[in-house]
Every structure is written in C-alpha cells, then in structure tokens.
Amino acid sequence: MRMDGVGKVFAGEVTALSDMNLTLAEGEFVSLLGPSGCGKSTALRLIAGLMQPTTGKVSWQGRHDTGDLGVVFQEPTLMPWATVEKNVWLPLRLRGEKLDAMRPRIREALDMVGLGKFANAYPRELSGGMKMRVSIARALVTQPRLILMDEPFAALDEITRNRMNDDLLALRGRLGCTVIFVTHSVFESVYLSDRIVVMAPRPGRVAEEVTVTAANRDQDFRTSADYAGLCRAVSAALSRATGDT
Amino acid sequence: MTEARTQIPDAEEIARLRRARAEKTGRWLMPLLTIALALAIWDRIVVWNEIPHYILPGPGLVARTLVEDWAILGPATWVTLKIAMMALVVAVIGGVSLAVLFSLSRWAEMSFYPFAVILQVTPVVAIAPLIFIYVENRTIGLLLCAWIVAFFPILSNTSLGLRSVDRNLADLYRIYGASRWQRLIHLQLPSALPYFLGGLRIAGGLSLIGAVVAEYVAGTAGIGTGLAFRILEAGYRLNIPRMFAALVLIAVLGVLIFAVLSLISHLALRHWHESALKKES
Structure with a gap:
C-alpha cells in the first residue's frame, strides 16, 4: 500500500491533507500520530476508499476484494439490533455468505478476541472494551491483509486500554497483517508500532517519522529506558510538528 | 442485585x-x-340530584344499555374497528413505502413531501364530504378518510428513522461494498424500526379518530352501521344511555389499539433499544 503526494482539499478551500507520502511494507504496524486537525482521519478515509484524493494517488497492489481491508473505528460501531455473532457476520453477509456456513469462521474470530462465549449476546449487554473486541473480530473475520484502526481505544479507560494493546499485539503476531493505527497517544504509538508517522496540522501533513525497534513488547518494554527514550523523542517530534505552525 | x-x-x-x-x-x-x-x-x-336518564344516565344504566343493546352496538364496534385497522394497514404500507422511496431518491422527496404535508394539515372533516361525493363505495370512502389521518406520522417518523443511520456504520457498509439494496434492508430499515413503531402508535389512535370522524361526515346516508353512526342515530332519538355506551366502546377500542401496538413495539425492541429496556438501578 502506498500513497504518493496525496492531498485532499475540501470545499471552502480547507486543505485537510497535503502531499502525503507513505509506503507500507507487508506486515508492518504503522501509527499515524498527531493532534486533531492534522489529517490523520482524512488519510485513513482516503486509504479506505471512502474519499478520492484531490491530488496524488493511493495505490494498493495487494487488494483483490473488499475482504482484504478491515476497519475499526473509534466507536465500536455495532448494529444494536443484531447479536454479536451477526455483527461479526456482516462483512461476509454483504458478500452473500450464509450465516450457517460462516459460523466456524465467526467463532474463530470471536475466540481470537476472547469473546467465544458471547456469540448470542446483544451489544448492549457488553462493556465498552468487549464491544471494541467485537468490532475487532468483525474486522478480522474476512482475514484482511490491511487493517485500519481509527483511535480504537481512545474511549476506553487506561487499564482496559493497556490490555487491549497487549491483545492487539498478540493478535497481530499471530496473523501477521499490516496495520495502520491512528492515535493521539504517544505512549500507545510507541508501544505498538514499528514506525510512527508524526503529523502536523493546518495543513495536515507528515512532519517526521520515528522507527521503533523492540525485541519483545511486554511489561518489561513498557518500563524500559528504551521505551522512555522513544516516548521522549516522539513527544519532541510532536511538539516540533505542532509548534512550527 | x-x-x-x-x-x-x-x-x-x-x-x-x-x-x-x-x-x-x-x-x-x-x-x-x-x-x-x-x-x-x-x-x-x-x-x-334525581337527574332523568334522558339528560344524564348513571354508570349503571350505561352498563346495562351496553349489555342490552349489544346486538346493535357489538356489530357496530366491529365495523368501526375493521375500518380503523384496515386504514392502519394501508397507512403502514403507504407510509413505509413512501418513506423508502424518499430515502432512495432525494428528488422524489423534494417533489412529493409537500403533498403529504398539505394532506396532513387539512382537517379530514373538511376533505371528507368531497371524498364521499367522488367515491361511490362507502367503505372505501371511510377507509380513505381514516388513511389520510393515519399515514402521516408513519411517513414522517419512518423517513426520519431511515435518515438516522449511524455514519460510521454507513461507512462500514460502503467499505465492504454493500449494494444500495443491502444498505436499505440490513442497515436503514432496522435503524428506522424504533422511529416507525413510535409513528405506528400515534397512527393507531389516529386511524380510529379518522374512522369515527369520517362516519360522522358520511352521516346517515346509505347503510351506516359503525359506532359513530349509532351515536348519531341515538342522538336523534334522545337515547342518551346508548350514546354513552357507544362512547365507552370507542374509548375502549382506542385504549386496546394503543395497548396492542405498545406491546408489539416492546416485543420488537426489547433486546436492543433503549426505550424498551427495563430501568436499571
């Protein structure tokens, strides 16, 4: 997946994004980090194909069908009238797959996020963290090659959020899919990503990139000096990005 | 707990x-x-106060009249209920399909919505005499009147519901390549359901009002047998107890319609919608 000189101008001459270049390697975890108004969500919508860029080109060679892309929004975005199982079924259902035939796959996706027992629950019966897990299971059920996540854990409390981060890392280690993760949390981005793209606002653009190398991402990494140093570096990059406008 | x-x-x-x-x-x-x-x-x-029954009958007499005149009032109740329910069914079909049409085509909405509003704001008592001139069949005329009154809340509520789709869910449907039809069936219609049911409850009461009002306007011409006709007829004969008895039946019908529609609404939404959830401590 690559973006070449991608820009987006909205009516009223608001430049949401200008000249963004981004190339993703297979299996890479990239965070888009920046303050609000820096165009990270616009970038995500362009990649998802929900918008066309004003300038430049978004290309993705590996994409063959709709199932190659999974999306997780900031809100769980579940259908309240459908059970967990039927919510996860949605991407498959829209391709014409029957529920009975798909049950093992849905079950597998739910097991991956630890919700195997909740297939017949309704979303309202679940906690915020569990709803988010359903949302992730729905993104995983098509076995996507690229997953877009738009501040998925921003609304969760910190304890839940840390657990979700660990679970996400474990899942990704197992599935090896490429992830683009939008966040405004420095700590989260350092903990999760291989590469952090720091973005600047007005107009939205890429300011700097920070590469993260860590052997193991676990509790030790979170308390290590490396981690603290990286967080400092990313914070500095972020203040440069927001300060020079 | x-x-x-x-x-x-x-x-x-x-x-x-x-x-x-x-x-x-x-x-x-x-x-x-x-x-x-x-x-x-x-x-x-x-x-x-020793009020004579031809001025104000007591509740006992009204109850007795209800039983004694059941041979007349029973079938009349059935006729009124039938008209009201048929009008409600037609209102649901018409209201929902028009709402779906509006949601599919902005142009259709812009063109036809004003007609719906005009039909709604014009009192049915004023339209009914014309309807009974042009429509030969009395039942169809009554049905038409009741329908005019009942269909607007269904149309406007369902339209609102079809538009109240969660934006992110709509995006998700686009990303997964949903067709217009899939979006309508799997996303818009379920989203609109609580709104529709709210409209249905209002329309249920209105269809009864429409049926009764239309019957008044239609008057004694032809072979009238509904409750409103019985009230008119009893009024001419100064049979006040029967007027009260018929009035009681209309009120009971209205309450029954409301109760049944509330139950339907509760059953349809109990698993997921806020309105149907029990209050939690």
Missing part, C-alpha cells in the same frame, strides 16, 4: 426495594381506584 441477595442489604436499600415494589402494584391499582371513584361520584350525582 446479586450482592443484595447474598448479603444483608442496609436500611436504605430495603426502603428502595419496598418503594419499587409499591410502585409496581400502584401502577395497576391507582388507575383502577381513580376510575372506580369517578364512577361512584358520577353515580351519586345522578341519584342524589
């Missing part, structure tokens, strides 16, 4: 539970008591 069962709840909790229980019985008991009281006062006023 499970905590309360395994441990001894404190005084405040006990008081709260007792209040909740009292409220539960009160919800049934209080209306029954006030109605019984109102009937008793009515009865005493009539007896103590």
Whole structure:
C-alpha cells in the first residue's frame, strides 16, 4: 500500500491533507500520530476508499476484494439490533455468505478476541472494551491483509486500554497483517508500532517519522529506558510538528 | 442485585426495594381506584340530584344499555374497528413505502413531501364530504378518510428513522461494498424500526379518530352501521344511555389499539433499544 503526494482539499478551500507520502511494507504496524486537525482521519478515509484524493494517488497492489481491508473505528460501531455473532457476520453477509456456513469462521474470530462465549449476546449487554473486541473480530473475520484502526481505544479507560494493546499485539503476531493505527497517544504509538508517522496540522501533513525497534513488547518494554527514550523523542517530534505552525 | 441477595442489604436499600415494589402494584391499582371513584361520584350525582336518564344516565344504566343493546352496538364496534385497522394497514404500507422511496431518491422527496404535508394539515372533516361525493363505495370512502389521518406520522417518523443511520456504520457498509439494496434492508430499515413503531402508535389512535370522524361526515346516508353512526342515530332519538355506551366502546377500542401496538413495539425492541429496556438501578 502506498500513497504518493496525496492531498485532499475540501470545499471552502480547507486543505485537510497535503502531499502525503507513505509506503507500507507487508506486515508492518504503522501509527499515524498527531493532534486533531492534522489529517490523520482524512488519510485513513482516503486509504479506505471512502474519499478520492484531490491530488496524488493511493495505490494498493495487494487488494483483490473488499475482504482484504478491515476497519475499526473509534466507536465500536455495532448494529444494536443484531447479536454479536451477526455483527461479526456482516462483512461476509454483504458478500452473500450464509450465516450457517460462516459460523466456524465467526467463532474463530470471536475466540481470537476472547469473546467465544458471547456469540448470542446483544451489544448492549457488553462493556465498552468487549464491544471494541467485537468490532475487532468483525474486522478480522474476512482475514484482511490491511487493517485500519481509527483511535480504537481512545474511549476506553487506561487499564482496559493497556490490555487491549497487549491483545492487539498478540493478535497481530499471530496473523501477521499490516496495520495502520491512528492515535493521539504517544505512549500507545510507541508501544505498538514499528514506525510512527508524526503529523502536523493546518495543513495536515507528515512532519517526521520515528522507527521503533523492540525485541519483545511486554511489561518489561513498557518500563524500559528504551521505551522512555522513544516516548521522549516522539513527544519532541510532536511538539516540533505542532509548534512550527 | 446479586450482592443484595447474598448479603444483608442496609436500611436504605430495603426502603428502595419496598418503594419499587409499591410502585409496581400502584401502577395497576391507582388507575383502577381513580376510575372506580369517578364512577361512584358520577353515580351519586345522578341519584342524589334525581337527574332523568334522558339528560344524564348513571354508570349503571350505561352498563346495562351496553349489555342490552349489544346486538346493535357489538356489530357496530366491529365495523368501526375493521375500518380503523384496515386504514392502519394501508397507512403502514403507504407510509413505509413512501418513506423508502424518499430515502432512495432525494428528488422524489423534494417533489412529493409537500403533498403529504398539505394532506396532513387539512382537517379530514373538511376533505371528507368531497371524498364521499367522488367515491361511490362507502367503505372505501371511510377507509380513505381514516388513511389520510393515519399515514402521516408513519411517513414522517419512518423517513426520519431511515435518515438516522449511524455514519460510521454507513461507512462500514460502503467499505465492504454493500449494494444500495443491502444498505436499505440490513442497515436503514432496522435503524428506522424504533422511529416507525413510535409513528405506528400515534397512527393507531389516529386511524380510529379518522374512522369515527369520517362516519360522522358520511352521516346517515346509505347503510351506516359503525359506532359513530349509532351515536348519531341515538342522538336523534334522545337515547342518551346508548350514546354513552357507544362512547365507552370507542374509548375502549382506542385504549386496546394503543395497548396492542405498545406491546408489539416492546416485543420488537426489547433486546436492543433503549426505550424498551427495563430501568436499571
């Protein structure tokens, strides 16, 4: 997946994004980090194909069908009238797959996020963290090659959020899919990503990139000096990005 | 709640539970008591003031009339109920399909919505005489009148519901390549369901009002047999007890329609919609 000189101008001459270049390697975890108004969500919508860029080109060679892309929004975005199982079924259902035939796959996706027992629950019966897990299971059920996540854990409390981060890392280690993760949390981005793209606002653009190398991402990494140093570096990059406008 | 069962709840909790229980019985008991009281006062006023029955009959006489005249009032109730229900069904079909059409085509909405509003704001009593001139069949005329009154809340509520789709869900459907049809069936219609059911409850009452009003306008021309016709007829004959009895039947019908539609709404939404959830402590 690559973006070449991608820009987006909205009516009223608001430049949401200008000249963004981004190339993703297979299996890479990239965070888009920046303050609000820096165009990270616009970038995500362009990649998802929900918008066309004003300038430049978004290309993705590996994409063959709709199932190659999974999306997780900031809100769980579940259908309240459908059970967990039927919510996860949605991407498959829209391709014409029957529920009975798909049950093992849905079950597998739910097991991956630890919700195997909740297939017949309704979303309202679940906690915020569990709803988010359903949302992730729905993104995983098509076995996507690229997953877009738009501040998925921003609304969760910190304890839940840390657990979700660990679970996400474990899942990704197992599935090896490429992830683009939008966040405004420095700590989260350092903990999760291989590469952090720091973005600047007005107009939205890429300011700097920070590469993260860590052997193991676990509790030790979170308390290590490396981690603290990286967080400092990313914070500095972020203040440069927001300060020079 | 499970905590309360395994441990001894404190005084405040006990008081709260007792209040909740009292409220539960009160919800049934209080209306029954006030109605019984109102009937008793009515009865005493009539007896103590020796009001003749052709001016104000007592509740006992009305009840007796209800039983004695059942051969006339029963079929009339059935006729009125049938008209109201048929009008409601047609209103649902018409209202929902028009709402779907509007959601599919902005142009259709812009073009036809004004007509719906005009039809709604014009009192049915004013339109009905014209309808009975142009429409030969009396039943169809009545149906048309009741429909005009009942269909607008369904149309406007369903339209609102079809537009109230979660934006992110709509994006998700686009990303997964949903067709227009899939979006309508799997996303828009379920989103609109609570709104539709709200409209349905209003329309249920309105369809009865429409049926009764239309029958008044249609008057005694032809072979009228609905409740409104019976009220008119009893009025000409100064049969006041029968007028009251028919009035009671209309009120009971209205309450029944509302109760049934509320039940339907509850059953349809109980698993997921806020309005149907039990209050949690």
